[in-house]
Amino acid sequence: MKHLNFVASRIAILFTLGVVSLGLTTASLAQSAPKRVALLVGVGDYIDPNMRDLEGPPHDVAALRDVLVRRWGVAPQDVKTLTDHDATRANIMSELAALSRRSGANDEVIVYFSGHGTSALDSTARIPLPHGSGAFVPADFKLVAGADASGL
Numbered sequence: 001m002k003h004l005n006f007v008a009s010r011i012a013i014l015f016t017l018g019v020v021s022l023g024l025t026t027a028s029l030a031q032s033a034p035k036r037v038a039l040l041v042g043v044g045d046y047i048d049p050n051m052r053d054l055e056g057p058p059h060d061v062a063a064l065r066d067v068l069v070r071r072w073g074v075a076p077q078d079v080k081t082l083t084d085h086d087a088t089r090a091n092i093m094s095e096l097a098a099l100s101r102r103s104g105a106n107d108e109v110i111v112y113f114s115g116h117g118t119s120a121l122d123s124t125a126r127i128p129l130p131h132g133s134g135a136f137v138p139a140d141f142k143l144v145a146g147a148d149a150s151g152l
Contacts, residue, residue, distance in 0.1 A: 034106040034125035043115035045084040
């Protein structure tokens with residue numbers, strides 16, 4: 001459980017926009033053929049009306065899923081997608097935990113996010129992040145009172 005909490009917290013805090021390939025490990029010592037697993041998240045329709053919506057992210061997720069399955073040979077059941085209002089913080093964290101459980105030491109793990117993001121260097125958003133880190137913005141993110149959403 002310590003590993004899962006470490007992985008989930010580091011991904012949630014340090015994730016930047018784009019594709020990140022991670023070597024997540026599980027407690028299992030069983031040797032099996034490496035596989036590819038993915039979590040694809042696309043948020044275009046934010047719940048907070050103060051957040052600017054985006055048209056592209058759900059389409060990005062659908063297109064990448066298609067490429068992973070048709071061209072890279074990833075099994076459809078090994079590609080989990082969350083889009084728009086389903087891409088809440090709780091659902092994303094739950095799927096990251098599930099991704100850790102369904103992947104092994106030698107597997108290729110893809111985590112992709114399309115939507116708003118921010119970093120510790122963004123002084124207009126006033127979001128407390130560790131120096132040098134960034135974060136993606138889930139569908140249920142609520143702006144801090146007085147924060148400027150124009151940079152998100």
